[in-house]
Amino acid sequence: MKRADISRLVKDNIIIIALALPVILLTMTASGFMTVSNIKNIFIQISLYGIVAFAMTISIIGGEFDLSVSSLLGVVTILFTDIAKRVNVPVAILVCVSAGIVVGLINGFMVSKLKINAFVATLAMMLMLKGFALTYTNGRPINFPNPALNAFGNGDFLGMPNITLFFLGAFLITWYVLRNTKFGRNVYAAGGNLVVAKMVGINVDFYKTMLFVILGFATSVAGVLMAMRLSSGNTLFGGDLTMSVVAGVVIGGTSLSGGRGSAVKTFWGMLFIGVLFNGLQRLAVQANWQDVIKGSILIVVVSVDAILAQKIPLSQITTGRKRKEQISALPRDV
Amino acid sequence: MEVAARPKDSIKNRIVDILSNNAILFLMLLLVSVVAILYPRFLTLANFNNILNQISVIGCLACGMTFVLLIGCIDLSVGSMMSLIGIMAVTVANGGREWLAIILPILAAGAIGLIKGGIIAGVNGRLGESFITTYGAQSVLAALALIIQGGLFMMVTATGIFTRIGKGANPAYVFFALIVICQFILTKTSFGRKLLFVGSNPKAARLSGVNIKFYFLMAFMMCGLISGIAGVLLPSRVMSANPTAGTNYELEAIAACVVGGVSMKGGSGSFVNTLIGVIVIGVLSNSMNLLGLSSYPQMIVKGFVIALAFALDVVNKRRQMQRG
Structure with a gap:
């Protein structure tokens, strides 16, 4: 193994090394950190945001942001x-999923057809969704304690x-789609270099x-799933979703500049975020200070990512070994 | 040949041009006439004063935001910065030092702006980086505002100068003075011209010897200073400070700038645009209040207006490009 390969291996897996540090520290300082129930707890904490994080990974690789x-x-x-x-649960699920898809379609239309910055x-x-939620509920939470849903x-x-x-499941699907399908390849291409992607005939x-x-x-x-778990609906749910998810995705090593990243990286990144938040709770850090720490992490991570993105030559930005030389010959923004 | 080709489609094109370039203004005129017919009270001097009072604080924020937008970035943290500054100002004012309560928070806001600008300049950031770093800063500053006084709502107990600066028409005077000063800086000084240059094309600016990092720093510092002024005016006007007072104010400020015609791409726009946008948003809010819409549906309308303003901006740019 060459030295360059080793340094690259370290660089690609830096998140695992970074994850080890808080894990070791917390195992020593916070009692009950390294127990099965707490590890399960960490996974429960990151699961819902994690589902969004994998979708966000695809979107950030494709060069967009939400x-x-x-x-x-x-x-x-x-x-x-x-x-x-x-009404009933199946209708509710149907309505929610269609609402999500419709919002996605509107966002997609604004970005791809109207060319508004994402x-x-x-x-x-x-702003519109928050206004809708507040209008719908008049700012109050809606409670629906249903034993069957709660049990699920x-x-x-x-x-x-x-x-x-x-x-x-979301992890495996994202991993497979990004790695083994035409869709995944084209997402990398569109995020890595939009102009080239258009030139080779991808319907960007x-x-x-x-x-x-x-x-x-x-x-x-x-x-x-969150509504089932908590038996209630609230405008405030998900307030720190964007922040946690973007921090997790970028800490994992998926670059905000697009075209690089993977589902595995996001898995480790979200685990890092989960361990960190769990540690903050175990060490009884006050909620407001937790927000300060979360916000600061986002700033630091994005800054480091921006600096690294400028140092990495274009040839490493897209995947696919053979195309590398051809793409690197082209200027980045024509 | 260009000149010969034009007269043919000129009248139709010109009308479409005027309509689409000023679509927001026409929509506002429509709204104003509808509301004026339904509510005669709308076109009174008292209501005009009312609108002025409502827009001045947002106007100051929008004025600061314009600097950041002109350089091609954005600052999502001005709202929570305003909350933090308000709490700071009231804490100091209630301690008895009222002049200090005006100056110190504004300087602190400038320093926070400088830090944000330092991060953006340090990483050579543009719109994307500034979006996410200031989104993080928003959470940090909002949490700090809650931490400082334990999340309590504070009444102003001072009685001197601090309580007077926000009273009556004073915030409106501050707002108009800021617009005039900033417009002067932008159009008549080399600093302003270079700021626009850096905003429209940072690469070209750097290659022609402009220290672009300095301009990023300065734009964020100006934004910080001016949102500090807004942060001091608000508690003085309402005689209390709330750690969540500035929530969503940044969105209103951005909406005002963009509706007025400041481009998100950087390098295009002026403080006159901001003034127009602030008035449009102010009239819109006022009409919706008169129509009896509560603040929640108003958010939907404002979100829609932001999206519409951006869509029109893009459509107009494209048409200009096509016609040369």
């Missing part, structure tokens, strides 16, 4: 609780919490729209 997921999660919990209460388009969407949301299957199974608008649809779908699934 701020509106945090409001969408709240809207979905409200819609699910209210409709399950008034940050801005989803910012406007965030909090239940176990073969020793694994149900929501963690959804998390692992379709892929950009799909990124948002996938995010909307994943968020609605997470929202439905």
Whole structure:
């Protein structure tokens, strides 16, 4: 093994090394950290946000970004609780999933057809969704204690919490799609270099729209599960979703500049976030200080990512070994 | 040949041009006339004063935001910064030092802006990086505002100058003064011209010898200073400080700038645009209040107006490009 290979191996797996540090520290300082129940606890904590994180990974690899997921999660919990209460559960699930997909389609339309910057388009969407949620509920939470739903949301299957199974399912699907399908390849291509992707005939608008649809779908699934778990719908749910998810994705090593990253990286990144938040709770850090720490982590991580992105030559940004030379010969923004 | 080709489609094109370039203004005129017919009280001097009072604090924030937008970035943390500054100002003012309560928080806000600008300049960030780092900063500053006084709602017990600066038409005077000063800086000084240059094309600016990092720093510092002013005016006007007072104010400020015509791409726009946008948003909020819409549905309308303003901005740019 060459030295360069070793350094690359270290660089690619830096998150695992980074994860080891808090794990060792917490095992020593916080009692009851390294127990089966606490590890299960960490997975439960990251499962719902993790489902969104995998969709966000696809979207960030594709070079787009969505701020509106945090409001969408709240809207979905409200819609699910209210409709399950008034009509029935299957209708509620159907409505929530379609709502997620429709929001994704609108975001995708704004970004790919109207060419509005993704940050801005989803910012406007965030405001509209929050306004919708507050109007719908008049700012009050909706409660619907249903034993069957609650049992599903909090239940176990073969020793694994149900929501963690959804998390692992999302992980496997994302991993497979990004690695082994045409769709995944084209997402990497569109995120790595939009101009080249257009030149080789990829329908970029379709892929950009799909990124948002996938995010909307994943968020609605997470929202439905969250509403089942907590037996209530609330505008405030998901307030720190965007922050936690983006921090997890970027800590894992998926770059915000697009075209690089993987589901495995996000898995480790979310685990890192989970361990960190769990540690903060175990060490009894006050909630407001936790927000300070979360926000600071996001700032640091994004700054480091931006610096690294400028140092990495273009040839490493896209996947696919043979195409590397051809793509590197082209200027990045024509 | 260009000139010969134009007259043919000029009248139709010109009308479409005027309509689409000023679509927001026309929509506002429509809204104003509808509301004025339904509610005669809308077109009174008292209501005009009312609108002025409502827009001045948001106007100051929008003024600061314009600097950041002109350089091609965004700052999502000005709302929570305003909450933090308000708490700081009231804490100091209630301690008896009222002049200090005005100056110190504004300087602190400038320093926070400088830190944000330092991060963005340090990582060579543009819109994307500034979006996410200031999103993180929003959470940090909002949490700090809650930590400082234990999340308590604070009444102003001071009686001197601090309580007077936000009374009556004073915030409106501050707002108009800021617009005039900033517009002067932007159009008549080399600093302002270079700021626009860096905003429209940072690469070209760097290659022609402009220290672009300095301009990023300065834009964020100006934004910080001016949102500090807004943060001091608000508690003085309402005689209390709330650790969540500034929530969502940043969105209103961004909406005002963009509706007025400041481009998100950087380098295009002026403080006159901001002034127009602030008035449009103010009239919109006021009409919705008169129509009896509560603040929750108003959020939906404002979100829609932001999206519409951006869509129109993009459509207009594209048409200009096509026609040369």
